[in-house]
Amino acid sequence: MQKYLILFILVVLGNVTASFAQPQQIHLSWNSSEKNAAANTMVVTWASENQTQSRVKYGTDKKLNLAQPAINKFLADGKMYIYHASLNNLKANTTYFYQCGSDQDGWSDVYSFKTAPPLGSQKEFIVGAWGDTQDNEFNTQFEKTDAIVQQMRKYPVQFTIHMGDIVNTGSLVPSWQRLFQTTQPINVIAPFMPVPGNHDVNNELDESGFQEPFPIFYDLFNLPGKDTDYSFNYGNTHFVAINSGHAKGVEEAKQTNWRYAKGSAEYQWLEADLAKARQDKNITWIVIYMHHPLYSFGWSHVKGWQEHITPLLDKYKVDLALAGHRHVYERHKAIRANQVIPLTNKHVYKNPNGTVYITNGTAGGSPQGLGGSNMPSMVFTSSAKMYNFAIMKIQGRRIMYEVYNENNEKIDYFELLK
Ligand SMILES: [Fe+2]
Structure with missing residues (x-):
């Protein structure tokens, strides 16, 4: 019985190790020249070896109760998929927490960014x-x-x-x-x-x-x-x-x-x-x-x-x-x-x-x-x-x-x- 239990654990661990590839090369940007883009939007881009239904989970606290599906493209040269998700309708001057990935591919750590203050703000x-x-x-x-x-x-x-x-x-x-x-x-x-x-x-x-x-x-x-x-x-x-x-x-x-x-x-x-x-x-x-x-x-x-x-x-x-x-x-x-x-x-x-x-x-x-x-x-x-x-x-x-x-x-x- 113990032998089967050890075998079971090894198989599970092996599968986790083989399939887990946490999102890599994560970077934020803005992709709009709309005058309030820095206050109201954010794009999250990352890479993975795997193609899965990935998304960005985000929110104003670590519960991350919002989600935005990601778009992906395979880059043959790099043998990787590049994902990006555009977060819209964000509140100005607000800290957001987020993580990216999928259950199949693994999730990034939880990071945070702060949106820009309203246009014209004199705040430092x-x-x-x-x-x-x-x-x-x-x-x-x-x-x-x-x-x-x-x-x-x-x-x-x-x-x-x-x-x-x-x-x-x-x-x-x-x-x-x-x-x-x-x-x-x-x-x-x-x-x-x-x-x-x-x-x-x-x-x-x-x-x-x-x-x-x-x-x-x-x-x-x-x-x-x-x-x-x-x-x-x-x-x-x-x-x-x-x-x-x-x-x-x-x-x-x-x-x-x-x-x-x-x-x-x-x-x-x-x-x-x-x-x-x-x-x-x-x-x-x-x-x-x-x-x-x-x-x-x-x-x-x-x-x-x-x-x-x-x-x-x-x-x-x-x-x-x-x-x-x-x-x-x-x-x-x-x-x-x-x-x-x-x-x-x-x-x-x-x-x-x-x-x-x-x-x-x-x-x-x-x-x-x-x-x-x-x-x-x-x-x-x-x-x-x-x-x-x-x-x-x-x-x-x-x-x-x-x-x-x-x-x-x-x-x-x-x-x-x-
Ligand atoms: Fe140069």
Whole structure:
């Protein structure tokens, strides 16, 4: 009898082990540009080896008494199913608990996120800013990115914006899988809102998909609009994410097919988006982010890319322009119409009458050489090679931007006031 009991237990355990595959690579995002999307919606995306009738169970307490069925798609390259479920009609400024999966496939842990306050709210919120998590040289398994994630998690970030070069080779599915596994601890509590970098997009100049992400990008992310160029509101701030494609490659090939070239569909979309945000009484700040910097030291500066975009930023008084690409941290004085605006206190921009430009690359990709401190617009550039991320606190008419290295040591900070 005892022998049969042991056999029974082994069979049950064996079945549980064989069939249990807890959802992986879980990440949150918003996928709508509707003006209240961050307050009223959330998308949960995850991966599993199994195809089951999966769903997100959620609610304002851990009873999780609401449910939203998930949609899935098989990705042959990754031998996995990608699931996503869109949660709608959420209450603003409210904490929700959730878990994803199915009884057959197993369930994730219970996580929580907080929805955005109502549009126009002056309440403080915190954004994580990072870029260039690419799995190169010393970061082949995202070891350095993992260190950054551990530090960033110490701050109550409501969402993160990523300046691109998310992985080193966008066509390699295992890189994306490892990226999402590594970044899951922050992505399960804070929507992950990236732009693609040149490593994430097709670099072949003569192909029709040049400068566009590889197909898997669209399967893995659920972002507003076409997933690569989009905007969203959070509280009193309008965030604009633009795909700079392979701007450096275009310059080096002496071509002119910049994304956002004046008159292009992207340019027209951006102008309309910025104009609408500037007319909106609920919006105090406009923050734009992209991969290739518009102002930066040395070889990462892309002249043609800059010439098309900066007049729009001037015209619509964009407050802050963030970029990656160069694996450094550098901060510039405000610039308007290519004129550098003097800064009396190097940590305070008060009504600067120009856009503040920052390069905030390397949350994993190998740090690069030092910046050019003698550049007229430069306020701060790293004195040593380092990994970094930023914590941006927005409260009413004040932005506090703090930059940390992978050991959580503060490298730089500034206030932007209006
Ligand atoms: Fe790059």
